[in-house]
Amino acid sequence: MSLDLLPEFIRTHYEVYEWKHACAILRHDFADEWNDLCEVLAAFRLKKSWIAVGGGRKSKVAESFDSALGQRGWIEKAFDTKVVVDQESLDSPTHKVDCFKNRIALEIEWNNKDPFFDRDLNNFRLLFDLRVVSVGVIVTRRDELQDIFDALDRGKSYGSSTTHMSKLLSRIRGGGGGGCPLLVLGIGKALYEEDC
Secondary structure: OHHHHOOHHHHHHEEEEEEOOHHHHHHHHOHHHHHHHHHHHHHOOEEHHHHHOOOOOOOHHHHHHHHHHHOOOOEEEOOOOEEEEOOEEEEOOOOOEEEEEOOEEEEEOOOOEOHHHHHHHHHHHHHHHOOOOOEEEEEEEOHHHHHHHHHOOOHHHHOOOEOOHHHHHHHHHOOOOOOOOEEEEEEOHHHEEOOO
């Protein structure tokens, strides 16, 4: 399996799943983006202070990834897509991608309702079919973090209908991303730090 291409730290600190050889494609065809991802994933820590208080529009987890990847040239990206049939143009809107660089699209789904996974996978599928995305990456959380949320009395905010790995994997295995190669990573307890 090409998951062995990932550094050991990432394989042991995240739950990792790939679809259609995403790691091999990233490492060999998109070496700069691969290195960016590996460095950002290795440096990331889940801080207690980020969980202990209620969130706003964007979580501290998403902000952390956005900032670290942004420093490496990744951008939030919207695509203007349309279909032309007999010279009639029909809009075919897609959702903007959290972080994008050189045909690699990354979404952070920390604590949204789980249908956001359907939106992300459909978006990756369409953008792959349009030949503007080569690999889709989703960073979410492992189911095991529920123990930490419950201990911090935040369990209700991170319920079973929100984004976590088991909700995502069933969608991928069911073909939700179509032919788009996917790499998905679940933040686990091993990355948790008590900073307050």
